[in-house]
Amino acid sequence: MSARPDTLGETRLWLAQRFSAAVLAICVVIHLGGMIMTVQAGLTAAEIIGRVGGHAGWFAFYVVFVLAAAIHAPIGLRTVLSEMMAIPKHHAGLLALVFGLFQAALGLKAVWGFYRLGGGA
Amino acid sequence: MSTGSLSVSVWRGSKKGRFADYDVPRRDRQTVLDVVTHIQRYIDPSLSYRFACRVGVCGSCAMTVNGRARWTCRTHVNQVAADGRLRIEPLRSLRVIKDLSVDMTDFFDKWAKAKGAFEPTATRTNDLAAIQPGDFKRRQASAGIECIGCGVCYASCDVVQWNSDYLGPAALNRAWTLINDVRDGGSRERLAAVAGDAGCHACHSQQGCVESCPKHLNPTASIAGLKRAVAWAALKGTL
Numbered sequence: 001m002s003a004r005p006d007t008l009g010e011t012r013l014w015l016a017q018r019f020s021a022a023v024l025a026i027c028v029v030i031h032l033g034g035m036i037m038t039v040q041a042g043l044t045a046a047e048i049i050g051r052v053g054g055h056a057g058w059f060a061f062y063v064v065f066v067l068a069a070a071i072h073a074p075i076g077l078r079t080v081l082s083e084m085m086a087i088p089k090h091h092a093g094l095l096a097l098v099f100g101l102f103q104a105a106l107g108l109k110a111v112w113g114f115y116r117l118g119g120g121a
Numbered sequence: 122m123s124t125g126s127l128s129v130s131v132w133r134g135s136k137k138g139r140f141a142d143y144d145v146p147r148r149d150r151q152t153v154l155d156v157v158t159h160i161q162r163y164i165d166p167s168l169s170y171r172f173a174c175r176v177g178v179c180g181s182c183a184m185t186v187n188g189r190a191r192w193t194c195r196t197h198v199n200q201v202a203a204d205g206r207l208r209i210e211p212l213r214s215l216r217v218i219k220d221l222s223v224d225m226t227d228f229f230d231k232w233a234k235a236k237g238a239f240e241p242t243a244t245r246t247n248d249l250a251a252i253q254p255g256d257f258k259r260r261q262a263s264a265g266i267e268c269i270g271c272g273v274c275y276a277s278c279d280v281v282q283w284n285s286d287y288l289g290p291a292a293l294n295r296a297w298t299l300i301n302d303v304r305d306g307g308s309r310e311r312l313a314a315v316a317g318d319a320g321c322h323a324c325h326s327q328q329g330c331v332e333s334c335p336k337h338l339n340p341t342a343s344i345a346g347l348k349r350a351v352a353w354a355a356l357k358g359t360l
């Protein structure tokens with residue numbers, strides 16, 4: 001018997017979700033660590049923008065964070081949609097894709113805005 | 122020795138039906154299967170149910186007992202009915218034939234779909250394969266090999282209920298034991314058969330199957346092993 005047509009695609013999605021989860025785990029730790037440090041240091045919003053905004057390294061870090069989230073969440077959402085609602089898998093996939101693009105667009109817009117606020121670009 | 126009586130509700134009918142109530146004498150060391158047998162022998166001979174070995178070997182006596190799938194021949198009444206009440210239903214997610222008997226066809230067809238049959242690589246003229254008991258693959262296979270095919274895990278798995286194509290914990294556990302069997306030559310096709318959203322990738326890893334398996338097997342771990350093996354095969358381009 002040859003593999004069912006969805007086999008490789010499903011496996012790739014699974015791999016993408018696992019890899020993005022690993023990236024997210026690191027990103028979340030760095031992000032939360034940064035938040036705790038800024039709160040402990042009593043920094044104001046303006047001071048945070050001054051230190052982090054406009055910094056190419058932090059910009060790249062948050063782009064990776066946003067993209068990892070935009071890959072990870074829609075794959076899970078697709079599964080939830082297809083298990084919980086009586087819709088075919090490819091419709092669930094389409095809805096999840098739209099959600100993922102929306103998520104990526106909003107996230108990247110925020111990261112870009114923060115970068116510019118801090119004097120980048 | 123009789124010690125009071127049990128109040129037992131039993132599903133009667135097929136997909137449509139109703140619960141019938143029976144009073145059954147309470148006995149020492151009585152199993153749920155003893156209760157069902159008492160009803161069939163002394164109260165209503167038309168009650169249908171299935172059993173064979175009565176000692177936890179054949180895997181034919183599984184039913185839903187007070188809301189949970191169990192093997193009834195080795196479930197003592199005092200483990201599950203402290204208040205003297207029992208509600209006995211057929212296994213979930215399988216077509217009910219009559220009363221407590223379910224049609225296991227889907228369950229076993231899925232073993233075949235998961236390529237659960239051994240694919241020999243040697244013939245009778247070859248020497249016996251020498252496999253050390255401590256060998257890593259041997260130990261992984263041994264961990265899952267004692268399955269009796271009772272269907273308790275299958276009936277306890279929510280994903281089976283949501284997705285009727287899902288192969289389920291028992292069939293996938295079987296596939297994993299064969300993938301770890303160095304004498305077997307069918308693993309390439311087997312990995313392709315168990316991947317995807319009707320296979321290992323549908324599993325949520327919440328271990329309902331582990332919790333319910335009367336043989337204390339861990340199908341979730343087997344399925345996690347399949348996910349890893351399938352991922353490697355995909356990365357190597359052999360899926």
Ligand code: SF4
Binds near residue numbers: 277278327331344
């Ligand atoms: S761990 Fe997987 S196979 Fe076991 S009950 Fe949960 S979804 Fe089903």
Ligand code: SF4
Binds near residue numbers: 270271290336337
């Ligand atoms: S894995 Fe356990 S519960 Fe499932 S069929 Fe085998 S023995 Fe029964």
Ligand code: FES
Binds near residue numbers: 181192
């Ligand atoms: S009757 Fe054989 S396992 Fe219960």
